[in-house]
Amino acid sequence: MKKLSSPSFGATALAMAIGLTTGTAAFAAPSGTVAFLMPDQASTRYEQHDFPGFKAEMSKLCADCKVLYQNANGDVAQQQQQFNSVISQGAKVIVLDPVDSTSAASLVKLAQSKGVKVIAYDRPVPTTPADYYVSFDNEGIGKAIAQSLVQQLKDNKVPMDKGGLLQVNGSPTDAAAGLIKKGIHAGLQDSGYKTLAEFDTPEWAPPKAQQWVSGQITRFSTQIIGVVAANDGTGGGAIAAFKAAGVNPVPTVTGNDATIAALQLIISGDQFNTISKPSEIVAAAAARVAVGFLAGETPKSEMKLYDTPSQLFVPAVVTAKNLKAEIIDKKIATANELCTGRYADGCKKLGISN
Numbered sequence: 001m002k003k004l005s006s007p008s009f010g011a012t013a014l015a016m017a018i019g020l021t022t023g024t025a026a027f028a029a030p031s032g033t034v035a036f037l038m039p040d041q042a043s044t045r046y047e048q049h050d051f052p053g054f055k056a057e058m059s060k061l062c063a064d065c066k067v068l069y070q071n072a073n074g075d076v077a078q079q080q081q082q083f084n085s086v087i088s089q090g091a092k093v094i095v096l097d098p099v100d101s102t103s104a105a106s107l108v109k110l111a112q113s114k115g116v117k118v119i120a121y122d123r124p125v126p127t128t129p130a131d132y133y134v135s136f137d138n139e140g141i142g143k144a145i146a147q148s149l150v151q152q153l154k155d156n157k158v159p160m161d162k163g164g165l166l167q168v169n170g171s172p173t174d175a176a177a178g179l180i181k182k183g184i185h186a187g188l189q190d191s192g193y194k195t196l197a198e199f200d201t202p203e204w205a206p207p208k209a210q211q212w213v214s215g216q217i218t219r220f221s222t223q224i225i226g227v228v229a230a231n232d233g234t235g236g237g238a239i240a241a242f243k244a245a246g247v248n249p250v251p252t253v254t255g256n257d258a259t260i261a262a263l264q265l266i267i268s269g270d271q272f273n274t275i276s277k278p279s280e281i282v283a284a285a286a287a288r289v290a291v292g293f294l295a296g297e298t299p300k301s302e303m304k305l306y307d308t309p310s311q312l313f314v315p316a317v318v319t320a321k322n323l324k325a326e327i328i329d330k331k332i333a334t335a336n337e338l339c340t341g342r343y344a345d346g347c348k349k350l351g352i353s354n
Contacts, residue, residue: 033065034290035093040099043257056280070086098125123135123176134282137312142183143186146183148273163223164223165225166224167197177204180256196223209238213227225252236261255273263323264343267320
């Protein structure tokens with residue numbers, strides 16, 4: 001998979017987002033209706049980051065455009081109804097983060113049969129090419145968190161024959177989770193550390209991840225030397241399972257999304273890493289592509305994924321060592337948000353102060 005060269009989300013990444021449309025960064029803004037359909041409310045990111053970022057960029061680029069927002073709350077049938085509804089309301093471009101990547105193929109075909117453009121967002125639609133795909137590099141995310149964990153184990157001189165790892169993947173119906181899973185496999189390959197067991201977490205639900213990890217603690221006990229979890233929710237579920245079992249210290253656990261809860265777990269030393277991927281950047285890129293489509297332009301792409309023109313952004317791995325630089329200094333989260341209650345002492349140790 002081809003990746004962007006920039007390792008962080010500074011001016012370079014924003015410039016790349018601006019350059020998604022053909023030729024010029026500025027074009028005559030048309031009017032029209034654009035829909036932004038998100039998959040679930042299990043993660044707070046969609047209401048707090050993705051949609052606000054998308055709406056703000058649409059307001060800049062197309063003041064006369066109408067933006068429709070719906071969240072399917074993890075329900076495939078509800079997302080289908082929402083999809084039909086926004087088409088009936090005149091949407092000419094639909095930004096779709098599918099609940100189920102496979103069933104979304106019928107939605108893409110329906111829209112395209114009516115001349116409506118579909119931008120796959122965050123999660124690709126593997127079986128039917130959308131008109132564009134905008135995301136972070138999910139396969140790269142999986143590989144990065146796994147390699148980071150392996151390096152930590154080696155730095156701590158954890159013997160390869162002492163035990164092995166658990167792998168907690170995302171939802172089996174989410175193609176992005178499949179890409180993260182593939183990346184994790186690549187990151188662990190040839191590491192010397194074996195995988196004890198692996199689990200695809202239905203609906204990315206943290207309680208289901210916690211339940212599975214609890215069973216593996218009973219099964220493997222002290223053989224578990226680390227957990228590669230595909231996101232912060234499943235990582236948090238794994239950590240909760242170890243805590244409930246009285247395991248101290250908790251083995252090395254990964255994450256992804258840089259949620260406030262996960263960043264606090266890194267500060268407290270319970271979680272090892274996460275991935276910083278400010279959703280607003282991808283949301284803004286999706287808005288630029290949408291307005292380009294409304295203007296009758298063909299967005300540029302550096303690559304194709306599942307036969308879909310695609311733009312992928314490179315995320316940053318965050319550990320305790322660089323949390324201040326990647327999160328606080330880049331204003332992704334504030335010290336006031338992170339350094340509350342029992343996390344205050346950990347913040348001081350990391351040089352973070354309110």
